[in-house]
Amino acid sequence: MCKNPSVSDRVLPPARQQLLPWLGVCLGYLLCASAFLWPLPAQFTTHIWGDRFDAWTTLWLMDHLHAHIVAGTLSATTDSILFPVGYNLWSFGHAALQALGVGLMLLGMPLVTAYNTLLLVGLAGSGLGAHVLGRTLHGGHRGGWLAGVVFMTSPYLYGEGAAGCIELVAAGMIPWFAATAVWLVRSPGWRSALLCAASLAIVGPFNWYYTLFTGMLGLGIVAWQLVVGRHRAAAWLLGAMALAAALDAPLVPLVRRETPTRPPLDLALMQEPEPWAEKVAFSDGLLPLSALNEPFLEEQDALQVVDNSTQLVSLLAARFSLNPLDSTPGAFAYAVGLVGLAAAGRRGWGWGAILLGATVLTLGPFLRIDDTPPISGTAAAWPLPYFWFYQYVPFFSKAYRPYRIGVVALVALAALAAAGLAALEAERRRFPARSLVAVLVLVAVSQPAWNGDAPMWRPLADAAVSPAYTALAALPRGGVVELPLQYQPLTVANARFQYAQIVHGQPLLNCNQLIRRTDLFAFVGYVEANSFLGTLLDLGRKRGSLAFAGVDVAAARRDGFRYVIQHTRVDTADAHLASRDITADFVGEPAVRLLEWALGQPILEEDGLRVFELPEADSPMPERWVDTGADVLDLVLPIDSARLGLPLVVAGGEAFELYEGSASQVSFWVRAGERPLPTLAVESAAGRREVRIDARVDAWSWVRVPVVESGNVTLSLAAGEGAAGLELTRVQVVR
Amino acid sequence: MSALQRAVGVLLLLVVWRAVAVPRLLEELDGLRAKAPPAQAGPAGGQVDPNWTGPLGLLLTPEQRSRGATLARTLPPASPVPGADPELEPELLALTRLLLDRIGVGAAAATTPEAEAGEGDPWHGVEPRERLRLLRALVEDDALGGATEAALLERLLAHIERVRGGGATN
Structure with missing residues (x-):
């Protein structure tokens, strides 16, 4: 394990006199996180970063906890949602972070600001945790910074934040645990062991995925120590992990609630096309309720494991992707980490092995080229290690989203970056480490502006109600x-x-x-x-x-x-x-x-x-x-804007006929675009009238127009002198 | 070998990997996927499962699917059509996408916006307004007549061939 001789005796966190530099480090990570999350800091009180249901649910949970704590009515179950069946809040499985947000709200911070603060501080904390690991391995803050940005600026954390899973962004406890494990194996003793155990145990209330992943990382370090013959160090670390498991044991029933027993992976099921087609229909909410019986839902849970695995094309491209399912540690982290592995030489192989193992596990139970199902016969004939662990190792199946194991790979990459820098500096006194780290920090933090999806340029979600x-x-x-x-x-x-x-x-x-x-x-x-x-x-x-x-x-x-x-x-x-x-x-x-x-x-x-x-x-x-x-006729439009995402354009002076026949009402969903809106022309034997269409650019509106004319009518969209346009869908005529 | 030499060596390897190997590998994997039957197909090796009906429940022969894919690749649906009337462009785009979507190759079209019309382009030589008219006629016919997507594709290709040959246009 890499260690700088000048700091070899420093096995515990810095003493009080060294706090000042750490305050600077904390501030630095807050600044880096702010830059990385830009433009969120500019809209900190009004917008949020993701708009998937997780984001809105997390906001709801924080508000719910806050309201009921203030009122003294907090209970584990609530019928505020899923009324009147009720919902057990322990099913969230990650309430500790939200509870911290409630603390901010109790101090008077508004909900959206508290949510964004959690995201920002959670991300900065991730960098800080990796910084501690990097500093431990390197011996100085330069190594800390390199490890910190490698970990913090990955597309994985960015994607989870964008999806609204802020509890997954706050991943700093994993590298922090790795640092305490390093301290323990370097200098076994009760103090180090207790700190290491506490670091692992505290992850439990925050996130069960991460508890499992942290445990995996710990076991990887134990195996490493055994291979190099440091049996005493391995025993101490194993003991610390056992103590952490005992501390978290009371939470196991709650974990079972959060993650119901996972069904086994059925090889035949994975190779059939029908279950995958049903999965799409299920995800799109197209199946009737009668189809959602228990065997079907268990089948979906099994397919979800494969669907949440990293695809080979994603791993190869390692793009800065906004979609968490496509995310990996990212090209930057791989590049810096692998160069670090090469520089660190034999001192880095243990981390390299952990990196390899975690990366293979992210691929899930079967090797998939891309997200096209079903699983091929070849892939099914050669299941990956994840498959065997999932099927036969107790508790492993709780890690049912394999791609998230990438966070363990990230810890290893961050460690390798620091270890490699230490090796380069030890070899060459004039190595420009400070400048190199500064450039790499800038490159890493600016990735959302230029790398992959360049997601910095996407708009944020307005949190106004x-x-x-x-x-x-x-x-x-x-x-x-x-x-x-x-x-x-x-x-x-x-x-x-x-x-x-x-x-x-x-x-x-x-x-x-x-x-x-x-x-x-x-x-x-x-x-x-x-x-x-x-x-x-x-x-x-x-x-x-x-x-x-x-x-x-x-x-x-x-x-x-x-x-x-x-x-x-x-x-x-x-x-x-x-x-x-x-x-x-x-x-x-x-x-x-x-x-x-x-x-x-x-x-x-x-x-x-x-x-x-x-x-x-x-x-x-x-x-x-x-x-x-x-009597309701759904008109088939040549251009259905909701489906195509494109406007219907009517040339200047022309009309686009929607319908001809008897009608008592016409209704449609409409949105305004860049062009002026056409009018709805109603022509009958009695004459012609034009109805103004009220539509907004920022919303689809439902418009219902009574047709009072008797006999046959012609309904058209009529443009003025210039071309007119609108987005139109679900046009219905009541005859 | 020193740490610096190892680091520089791996860095160079990574650059080559990223610049040369990764694109080729992705291309190979894409080819592998293309050779395999589409999403819901069963047997491997390019054999099409006769029961496979595609995302919209349509039944296309391998040849029809291949011609549709060629059409999708060569159409420039998300980029300006040379000489096109700017007023017509959105509608042309929409109709093309609609049609390609209906024949099950819409996603491919959306990802190849920069393709240039050329020798292999079924639209080559067809004036943009005429493309629009053909597409609109076909889509509207289909809506009214309930023609299957496979028939729609056949008719579209036949129309285009006639237009390019200077024959009847409808």
Whole structure:
């Protein structure tokens, strides 16, 4: 193991007199993290960095914890989400970081600022943890800085931050543990062992993935010590890890809740095309609830392991990718780490072996060229080490997202960078280490501006909540269903429903936390038993007849539901990490008129929200509400803008005919573009009238236009003198 | 060998690896993937599973798929078409994408925006407005007539060939 003779006796953290430089180091990492996350610091109080459901859920969790701590009503279970089934907060599995955020909120910091502070400090902490490891191996802060930026500026951490998984960005405890392990094996003793054990144990409440990964890293160092014949050091480290495991043992039942028992990997299943096609349909929320039985969900859990493995093309390219699933330690970390390995020589081989092992594990159970399923026969015939560990090593299956093991590879790369620098400096007194490290820090921190996806230039997600939810908060307490109800957070708008609760405070039946099959199964069981709620599921993509029983409306009201929210506006921020099928948001006819028929006119209509109230449970109600939708015609457009992402352009002075025939209403979802909007021309025997289309650039709006003309009409989009354009989808005519 | 020599040697190796080997490897892997049947196909070696229906449930022969892919590669859907009317460009783009999407090769088209029209280009010699008219007619026909995507592709290719040969255009 590499060690600089001048500091060989320094086995514990710096003494009090050395604190000042460390304050400078902390400040330096905060500055580096700010630059790396740019432009977030410029929008620190209003925007967040990711818009996947994880981000909105984390914000919700912080607000929920804060509100209930202040009120003294905090409980492990809540029915604020997944109402009325309820949800156990331990299912999050990573509440410690959010609890730190609550501390900031208790000090008066606003929610979004606290969330961003956690992200920023978490990232800086990751750099700091690696700095300690690098300094330990190098003997000076130069090695610390090199290791710190190699670790902190990886696309892996960037991607997880962009996805909203801030608890994964705060990975500093892993290299910190590695540093304590190095101290322990260099100088075995009780103090070092206790520090090492505590470093491993503390990871537990923060993140179970990382607890397992840290354990893997520790075992790698133990194996290394055994190979080089340092049995006493290995025994001390193993003992420290056993103590950490004992300390974390009480959390095991909670881990079981967070990660239900993982199903075995079925080789035959992986090679069949059908399960993979079903997986896509499941991810897109296209399967009926009846298909989501327990064997199917277990099958999906097994496929998820393969889907969350690093692909060969991703590993080879090592791009600075924004998508965590494509992320690796990145070309910069590999380059600096491997050059460090070469320079460190035999002193670096142990870290090199850990790097190799962790990298192979990230590939998951089977070698995949890219993300195209199914698994080939050859790959299935030669499973990778991850497969055997997953199948036969207790607890290993909890690490069911193999690509995240890349964080262990990152620790090894950071260590190799520092060890290599130490070797170069030891060999040549005039080696320009300071200048080299300074340049490498600049290159590393600036990667988001120029490397790979160059994600610095993407817009951030606006964390403002529609003021209409404030009006909802003022209504009497009652359960809410926002339309369309989904069992997967398919779109940004859907993923934000839970976040909006921080304003309206009403309990909500939603889907953000249905990523665990046990919770999803509970959701399915509840919704499937109620035809009214079942009808609200995926209402934006449903076509044809809709029906539900009157008793189920009453049952929903008895269970505590009171409000159904229709959205006539879907915001379209450009930061669309989460959106797979925005068309799922576009609720139209006959759903809206059926709701109006069954529930009456909205009690609240504001800022794109229409709030319907369920009648009292004992109100007289028909046995069955049915709308066959036979008179609703979905027009097939030559250009469906939601599907193509392109506008429909009408040349100047021309009209684009949408429909000809009888009509009583036309409705559509529309968004304005760069060109002036066309008008909707309604022509009949009685004459021609033009209807102005209200559309916004930043949102899709649902427009409903009554057609009062009798007889045949022609509906067209008419341009003025110049070309007009708009984005148009889900055009429906009611005949 | 000194630490510096080893470091410089590995650095040079990494540069070569990144600049030469990685692109070639990715190309090879891409080729390997291309030879293999598409996503949901079963047997290896370019044999197409007769039950494979593609992402949109359409059934294409290997030849049709190959011609579609050629079309996708040679169309410049995300870059200006030389001589095109700027007003028509978005619509041409949209229709092309729609069509390619319908025949199951839309993703390929979206990733090859810089391709130039040339000898292998089925659109070569077809005036942009005419391309637009053909595409629109075909898409609208399909919407009204319910033609399958495979038939749509055949008709598109036939139309293009006739236009290039100076024959009837519709």
